[in-house]
Amino acid sequence: MVFHPTIEEFRDFSRYMQKIEEMGAHIASGICKIVPPPEWTPRPIRGKSYTDVLDYVIESPVKEKMEGMGGKFTKINKVYRKTMTVAEFEKLATSHEYCNPKPHIDLVELERHYWRSLLIHEPIYGADTPGSLYDPCVEEFNMNNLGTVLDLLKEKNIKIHGVNTVYLYFGMWKTTFPWHAEDMDLYSINYLHYGEPKFWYGIPTEVADRFERLASHQFTEAQMNCKAFLRHKTYMLSPSLLQRHGIPFGTMVQYPGEFMITFPRGYHAGFNTGYNCAESTNFALERWIDFGKNSLVCMCRPDRVEIDMTPFMQKYRPDEFNSWYDYWYGERASPVKKTGRKGKKGSEISYPPSVELQHVLSWKRNLEKAKKEVRDLWAHSPLNLFAEKQFNEARSKAYPHCSVCQYFVANSHENEHQKVDRLEIKIPTSSRRYVTQQMFAKDQLLDKSSEEPEEDRLLSCSNCYVTVHEHCYSALPSTSSQDDPYENWLCARCQNRDDTLIRSTTCHLCEMRGGALIEARNGGDACFVHVICALMHRRTKFVSPDRRSEPFTYPTVKLGYAASSLLIDSKHALPDTYLEYSKGSGNHNSRFQCEVCGFQKEGLLKCELCDDEANTCYFHATCAWLADVMLERRDWPSVAVAVCSIHNIGTTSSQEIPQFAVGNKVYVLLDEESRIEKGTIRSVSENLFCTVDFLDGSTSNDVYPCDIKRCECSFMNCNGQHIPGSLVYVEWVDKQIYQAYYRGRGPSVKFLVSIRQNFRGEQEEVEVDNDAIFLRSGPLPQHVRKLVLKRKSTPL
Known part of the structure; x- marks a missing residue:
């Protein structure tokens, strides 16, 4: 997608980014183009002249060598010189040896020529050079001060070169930026100051998983060595290979005076069609936080970028912070729980x-x-x-x-x-x-x-x-x-x-x-x-x-x-x-x-x-x-x-019988534990019960084995010893058959307790589990004491 903002829209960078996302800019192909209003320029003081740039020093320009076949290629960088001036680089880039041999063909044919001749030439790329060509007075879309969520790093006095600082890129014919998503899956902005166009490819965020999987199949050894191997910005896949495997992608040509935006987890790649100069940095909207907290980081390279997401989560996701922090930084969960x-x-x-x-x-x-x-x-x-x-x-x-x-x-x-x-x-x-x-x-x-x-x-x-x-x-x-x-x-x-x-x-x-x-x-x-x-x-x-x-x-x-x-x-x-x-x-x-x-x-x-x-x-x-x-x-x-x-876990062994005896004076919890009464234990019995979970989500742990009328595990020859997790058919007290999942069986102790039901002293007998009775002469749990005090304070 291509956008043409007015100068008024151009003045609020974050708001305009939100606006183009509302229009689906990030959905189409992971990249988009923004053409600034004609009255805007990043250099109002110097005008269109870039002669002052010739004295800039490019640090460690690299010679790029591509290896591969069948639509998959690996870029190998070798330092060409320790430093060189932009003037020297321009002279080299426009020389007969390094310039585009077919400058007059249309871009479609130029793209074909790039892929056909990818292995033939070894261009030189002056990438990752610190600096900016903006005049300090520029307020709109100034990469030195975009005013986005990422500024939280500056508030914490954290500087990450090329991420929250600006880099310059000096390219020539066939210099390549291979497939990658930005560090920490951030947004990026790229402005082409002057020179020949850049050719871009972009993949929608929703397809990122499929693209990563295809890349791992094509570069097996790299994937085995590093899960985040695409962060290395080394691996290139051709459009024809993507098409063959059903990976959708978009293309875009960036001309001088135009911005390119890449979105979180939007994989992109491309090449330069000739000598040019671009400026780029990263930024973030609040939406990025949900990407950043989940981004995969390369752990095999010393120059990897990793941002602590804790301050971002605390400030922008306070309701989610505790659960997120406990999961990733707390004690790791055990696949098998240690309690019942x-x-x-x-x-x-x-x-x-x-x-x-x-x-x-x-x-x-x-x-x-x-x-x-x-x-x-x-x-x-x-x-x-x-x-x-x-x-x-x-x-x-x-x-x-x-x-x-x-x-x-x-x-x-x-x-x-x-x-x-x-x-x-x-x-x-x-x-x-x-x-x-x-x-x-x-x-x-x-x-x-x-x-x-x-x-x-x-x-x-x-x-x-x-x-x-x-x-x-x-x-x-x-x-x-x-x-x-x-x-x-x-x-x-x-x-x-x-x-x-x-x-x-x-x-x-x-x-x-x-x-x-x-x-x-x-x-x-x-x-x-x-x-x-x-x-x-x-x-x-x-x-x-x-x-x-x-x-x-x-x-x-x-x-x-x-x-x-x-x-x-x-x-x-x-x-x-x-x-x-x-x-x-x-x-x-x-x-x-x-x-x-x-x-x-x-x-x-x-x-x-x-x-x-x-x-x-x-x-x-x-x-x-x-x-x-x-x-x-x-x-x-x-x-x-x-x-x-x-x-x-299946059938359990005999459990320890609670220390209650016939004749004990006890408190009994009734009415779903909302009411308590005095009682006396009349009898103690131990029976074998099954535990099942019904399809409506309810549970019963006192189903008699004879109440299970049939089971699906009979097809696996359970012979009546039901397999835990199997579907069974239980006859309930209403004589209806209900489907449930069998959990296991074990002994359970039941207590027959007589309680006083009214002021005449009439008795009623109830059968309860051991967790519903408490000795009147012994210590009581806090919730039981509260019910006892409430009972004593309530008149008959």
């Missing part, structure tokens, strides 16, 4: 320490083993379609065989005692489907809100070997055969696509390859996403839920005013009821780190049953499975949630 979980009435269900320790050690062993098994499937690792095929084929032999439904079945990846010989397993023609239509239709409550699992046909891709249920996937026939239209079926990832695209396909919501992928819309551009990721992501909606197709992910709030322009139409609106239901809704505005793969993302899953924010762990949907985090169905608007392994 809260029961329905707030009582804690405790587990013996031996069981807890054993579970922690087992969890860690299983996770490390699982990560090794998928080491070739990470999205940033080298492409390995063979490893994906092996993974898909192995998964297809595990019940219920569908690569989507497996996430909703407890222990669908076998533990040590459940291992079977996969080679002997034949994939059936159908199996029970656990994914419901309600999971696809997130924006409305369907009539059949509690769909039960049912048999569904299985389809296996003849190319990548992924297996899915017909109604868990956007399955299109691959042949016109009347006998079987799905003969030699191909999944969406493999159908009508060449081998290069098939191999490079990844999910834009997670970091793992393999599995069931379908075409999605992201920022209006075609990409791919795992079905399970689209189902679990709170900001992803299926445009066509009946066909299980066209998942669309809403842009994050930090994209600012024009984020709505990324929506296709108003039909994409997800209700606030659904979006705000999740206890982790705040994590869509901030990036957290996946506990398994270590990559940062917005919208990661967290356990639905864990209440401790300080010790919450976050996962991608596909990584959750590796960490023994299972997915479970819930009633709308929750639809589907994640539950970590601590809540499915």
Whole structure:
């Protein structure tokens, strides 16, 4: 986009930046051009003359050498001289050896010539030279004093060269600035003072993840050495390579007297078409803070730029500061909690320490083993379609065989005692489907809100070997055969696509390859996403839920005013009821780190049953499975949630019986702990009870085993010893059958207590847990003492 502000608009830099963002400047391609009003100049004292610049000294100009082929190149810089004057540089740049050999061709042909001859020439670039060519009296768009959020660094007496100071850039034909986003994902402003044009490429912020992944595939060794290798400003990908892999980009030619703006996490690159001089620095609007606090920093270079975001968060995000600081700088969360979980009435269900320790050690062993098994499937690792095929084929032999439904079945990846010989397993023609239509239709409550699992046909891709249920996937026939239209079926990832695209396909919501992928819309551009990721992501909606197709992910709030322009139409609106239901809704505005793969993302899953924010762990949907985090169905608007392994620890050993005896005089908490009465213990009994979580979110820890009428884990041969995390059908006191998830079972002590109900002294017997009774002769908790005092002060 190109903007032509008036002189009045030009006088307030921050306000004008906000205005062009409201118009979608940052959405289109990550860069935009601003043409200043004709009456403005950065040098009103000196006019258009730049003769004074000839005496400027360029520090360490470098000779650039490009190496590579097939659209991917690496720039190698070698210092040409320690210093040289601008006059010397200009003479060199305009000499026969270094000038543009085809100055009269149009820019389209010049761009082609640049890419065709990239390896032939070694130009010299005078970049990163401290200084400014503005006259001090200039107030509008003066890079020395832009007056933005980044000025907080100056208030803290922090100077970062080239970030909150100004640099000059002296270029010549074919000098290149490779693909990069600004340090700390800041904004940048570039003004071309004089000379030949600059040619720019820009990539939209919403596509940054996909671009980074493509770059990591092309420059594998660099990615393995540094996660933020693109910060090195060394790696170049051609437009034709981007087009081949479906990465959208924009182009722009900057002429003398024009500004270029780059936006947070907006990757850009380009080259100079001849001798020129530009000036540049960074700046920030408040919107940048949500990028800066999550930016990936290069840790392998001594000249890296890292800004402490603490003062910015304290000043501009006070409500979010504590949770942000605790997560990133406090004690790191443990994937397995060290305490029991809260029961329905707030009582804690405790587990013996031996069981807890054993579970922690087992969890860690299983996770490390699982990560090794998928080491070739990470999205940033080298492409390995063979490893994906092996993974898909192995998964297809595990019940219920569908690569989507497996996430909703407890222990669908076998533990040590459940291992079977996969080679002997034949994939059936159908199996029970656990994914419901309600999971696809997130924006409305369907009539059949509690769909039960049912048999569904299985389809296996003849190319990548992924297996899915017909109604868990956007399955299109691959042949016109009347006998079987799905003969030699191909999944969406493999159908009508060449081998290069098939191999490079990844999910834009997670970091793992393999599995069931379908075409999605992201920022209006075609990409791919795992079905399970689209189902679990709170900001992803299926445009066509009946066909299980066209998942669309809403842009994050930090994209600012024009984020709505990324929506296709108003039909994409997800209700606030659904979006705000999740206890982790705040994590869509901030990036957290996946506990398994270590990559940062917005919208990661967290356990639905864990209440401790300080010790919450976050996962991608596909990584959750590796960490023994299972997915479970819930009633709308929750639809589907994640539950970590601590809540499915299975049968517990006998717990210590509380020190109460028949005849003890006690206080009894009644009416949801709002009323207290005196009573006497009449009997003590110990029974085996099951703990279950119902689909409406309620919990019961006193379900008799005989009340579980049937279970879904019977298909995995549980023989009545239900697998924790499995769906069970419970008969309640109203004689109705309700679906619930089985957590485990263990002994529970119940006390039959007689209490006085009225002034006549009539007695009533109630059965309560040990956490609802307290010895009248012993010390009382504070909340119980308050109720006792209130009872004594209340007249009969």
